[in-house]
Amino acid sequence: MQSKLISRAGVTVAMIAMGAAASLAAAPTALAASTGAPTQAPTVLAAANTCPTWTVTGNGVNFRSGAGTKYRAIGQLYRNDYGTKIASSGSWIKLKLDKKSKSGLKAGTTGWVSKSYLDQCVYMNLD
Incomplete structure (x- = not known):
């Protein structure tokens, strides 16, 4: 039971971290498009493995x-x-x-x- 709880909590944390990384990576492109500035390749953020x-x-x-x-x-x-x-x-x-x-x-x-x-x-x- 305890391992299932850890797994479920971990999936939620990973999904939140991955969603935040995707949002941060897309932000420079969205800002550049709205201001007419040249676009740059988005930075990909890798989440550290925090599983205990x-x-x-x-x-x-x-x-x-x-x-x-x-x-x-x-x-x-x-x-x-x-x-x-x-x-x-x-x-x-x-x-x-x-x-x-x-x-x-x-x-x-x-x-x-x-x-x-x-x-x-x-x-x-x-x-």
Whole structure:
């Protein structure tokens, strides 16, 4: 239920951001047309991916107490376990698990995972 709520909210935010980007890109052309000034190519604005959910792509990935291999593993995560990003440090992401992991770690447990074993969710614009 919680992941569906995040997805629906994300679609709304993405659609608002994309609509604003389109309006801003069209504004110089509309202004130039009304004033008779030469037109210029519109600037395309790319929205940053702000989705907070990260999904594990590997199997048996160490969930660590700190950002680096020198920190102890507090458990392991498996493909499709996921959590909300709390912080980052270099190539490490600190996650708070959104639900119980496949290895049995409780929902709400926090730990660090190498970014190379994670994928960030992507908002989609559904026309």
